[in-house]
Amino acid sequence: AQSVTQPDIHITVSEGASLELRCNYSYGATPYLFWYVQSPGQGLQLLLKYFSGDTLVQGIKGFEAEFKRSQSSFNLRKPSVHWSDAAEYFCAVAVGKNTGFQKLVFGTGTRLLVSP
Amino acid sequence: GAVVSQHPSWVICKSGTSVKIECRSLDFQATTMFWYRQFPKQSLMLMATSNEGSKATYEQGVEKDKFLINHASLTLSTLTVTSAHPEDSSFYICSVASRPEQYFGPGTRLTVT
Numbered sequence: 001a002q003s004v005t006q007p008d009i010h011i012t013v014s015e016g017a018s019l020e021l022r023c024n025y026s027y028g029a030t031p032y033l034f035w036y037v038q039s040p041g042q043g044l045q046l047l048l049k050y051f052s053g054d055t056l057v058q059g060i061k062g063f064e065a066e067f068k069r070s071q072s073s074f075n076l077r078k079p080s081v082h083w084s085d086a087a088e089y090f091c092a093v094a095v096g097k098n099t100g101f102q103k104l105v106f107g108t109g110t111r112l113l114v115s116p
Numbered sequence: 117g118a119v120v121s122q123h124p125s126w127v128i129c130k131s132g133t134s135v136k137i138e139c140r141s142l143d144f145q146a147t148t149m150f151w152y153r154q155f156p157k158q159s160l161m162l163m164a165t166s167n168e169g170s171k172a173t174y175e176q177g178v179e180k181d182k183f184l185i186n187h188a189s190l191t192l193s194t195l196t197v198t199s200a201h202p203e204d205s206s207f208y209i210c211s212v213a214s215r216p217e218q219y220f221g222p223g224t225r226l227t228v229t
Contacts, residue, residue: 032216034217036220041207041223041225042222042223043120043122043209043220043221043222043223044160044209044211044220045220046117046217046219049217051216090159090160094215094216094217103150103162103165104162104218106159106160107159108158108159109158109159111157
């Protein structure tokens, strides 16, 4: 079955430091992958997505992610974290190729804390 | 991407009553919308897929008679929580499908007292 694993429940990063959030997926075919961010009490905002092509994708707010098929990973990175980046981050894979990728399967999320 | 709104953003209701949550796609004709439930500090759980003009498809374990979904137009889907109980208290989020992407609403916090 398709699944997404985010091994880090919480991560604390100092403001200005670099960030990497891990995501591993299990999916039989070429995956459609997403990273979403959720601020407290808010919906989800799409940070970036990978469908095909260049394995390093750029997103909003200075985020990027790299798709590594050999490692079944899609890790999210940012070179310099800002205090406003503190939020919950979800990795997701679109599933159901035969039904037009009807659904998203989400990881359990990683809460990012930014220290001064 | 699509702009999605939800109303209300926050609602408190008494146990045994019903509450309706609206999900609107403001700038996109949404033939498919999704309804999710999120418990505190947890991930999103897909409840159902809402298709315009037809019955919703519910995920396993979701009571379709309790969580009534209506998708009467290309811009509006509603979720009605019937005979609400305190355990129904949660954060409900809808999304609009633009396959394979989804665009999410801001969510509705339901508290049942």
